[in-house]
Amino acid sequence: MASQPIGIAGAGAWGTALANAAAAAGNDVVLWMRSPEQADALVATRTNERCLPGVKLHERIRPTAELSALAASSAVLLVTPAQTTRDMSTALASVLPVAVPLVLCAKGIERGSGAFLCDVVAEVRPGATVAVLSGPSFAHDVARGLPTAVTLACRDTALAEEMANALSGPTLRVYHRSDVRGVEIGGAAKNVLAIACGAVAGKGLGESAKAALVARGFAELLRFARAYGGEPETLMGLSGLGDLVLTCSTAQSRNFAFGQRLGQGMSVEEAAGGKLVEGAATASALVALARAKNIDMPIAEAVEQILSGAWTLDQAVDALMNRPIKSEH
Numbered sequence: 001m002a003s004q005p006i007g008i009a010g011a012g013a014w015g016t017a018l019a020n021a022a023a024a025a026g027n028d029v030v031l032w033m034r035s036p037e038q039a040d041a042l043v044a045t046r047t048n049e050r051c052l053p054g055v056k057l058h059e060r061i062r063p064t065a066e067l068s069a070l071a072a073s074s075a076v077l078l079v080t081p082a083q084t085t086r087d088m089s090t091a092l093a094s095v096l097p098v099a100v101p102l103v104l105c106a107k108g109i110e111r112g113s114g115a116f117l118c119d120v121v122a123e124v125r126p127g128a129t130v131a132v133l134s135g136p137s138f139a140h141d142v143a144r145g146l147p148t149a150v151t152l153a154c155r156d157t158a159l160a161e162e163m164a165n166a167l168s169g170p171t172l173r174v175y176h177r178s179d180v181r182g183v184e185i186g187g188a189a190k191n192v193l194a195i196a197c198g199a200v201a202g203k204g205l206g207e208s209a210k211a212a213l214v215a216r217g218f219a220e221l222l223r224f225a226r227a228y229g230g231e232p233e234t235l236m237g238l239s240g241l242g243d244l245v246l247t248c249s250t251a252q253s254r255n256f257a258f259g260q261r262l263g264q265g266m267s268v269e270e271a272a273g274g275k276l277v278e279g280a281a282t283a284s285a286l287v288a289l290a291r292a293k294n295i296d297m298p299i300a301e302a303v304e305q306i307l308s309g310a311w312t313l314d315q316a317v318d319a320l321m322n323r324p325i326k327s328e329h
């Protein structure tokens, strides 16, 4: 794997941070972005000032706007927003040999179809290997070389181990696992729950409410994952509890910050402020999947009701607090 470059599709905050981490781990990296102007600017300045101000691009990274430049990669990390997965993996299918694994790094569920992102890729690139990388990792932390750990899941356990080794470096520790479904559910669902935590913070409901929400949110995550074939043990790990705790802790998270602004009384549009808020894009699909299997997810439901304009935040709090008293599970 080391002799071929790692390909990265998407040069936003996370794609650029992962490119730096992969290069620091000893790999050559081809970093693709859709804009030729951005690629030229990256080649010239070796910084991605819009997404990661102040971070120098590692010398082993080759920026490009030619998708075909990814064809010789040992693996391609797809790091564009979750809702672009179908279009991006279709475009990649036309240039990548089927033997090149695709590692999904976005966190979400496809709106409209309600499809998990791995299933989207399996549809448009049949026979190709798909993996998922997820866990507690803010791009700005990783890009600055602050330490963290994430999980890479692939059904091919030998390949999962090989890719985890290739991407692990001095400050990014990559664990491997075979439970692809569990790892992708952890990443997708925690963003929706983080919006609720942010809203509690923005509304000034206190630290106790926030902690209660994390615990009950985690119970929802576990129920959902169990019903959709994820292993509970996976959700107790980095892409589950780990990422839920991170994203529910700080306004450094875009999902939390979005919820916080909703809690302060802003509209959905004002609160998003033009930034990528994956939990807002995924909430309706997550809730529809939960309803389809009668999975009780009142916190995710409340987020969806607020986002659709059906409930105010006060109504959501009332609905959550007035649910029948029951045994904790």
Ligand SMILES: NC(=O)c1ccc[n+]([C@@H]2O[C@H](COP(=O)([O-])OP(=O)(O)OC[C@H]3O[C@@H](n4cnc5c(N)ncnc54)[C@H](O)[C@@H]3O)[C@@H](O)[C@H]2O)c1
Pocket: 010, 011, 012, 013, 014, 015, 033, 034, 051, 079, 080, 081, 082, 084, 087, 088, 105, 106, 107, 108, 137, 138, 139, 140, 276, 278
């Ligand atoms: N930023 C983080 O800390 C972080 C950490 C872990 C995971 N993630 C996940 O990674 C994904 C990307 O997040 P990000 O922070 O890099 O977002 P970002 O907004 O910084 O970057 C997204 C990139 O995708 C590109 N893009 C958007 N639409 C596209 C399309 N249709 N085709 C091709 N390229 C397109 C944009 O030009 C941009 O470069 C999200 O799913 C997010 O949840 C982010």
Ligand SMILES: O=P(O)(O)OC[C@H](O)CO
Pocket: 107, 135, 136, 137, 138, 139, 191, 194, 243, 246, 247, 252, 253, 254, 255, 256, 278
């Ligand atoms: O900024 P957020 O909320 O998209 O979260 C980024 C990562 O998913 C944290 O692990």
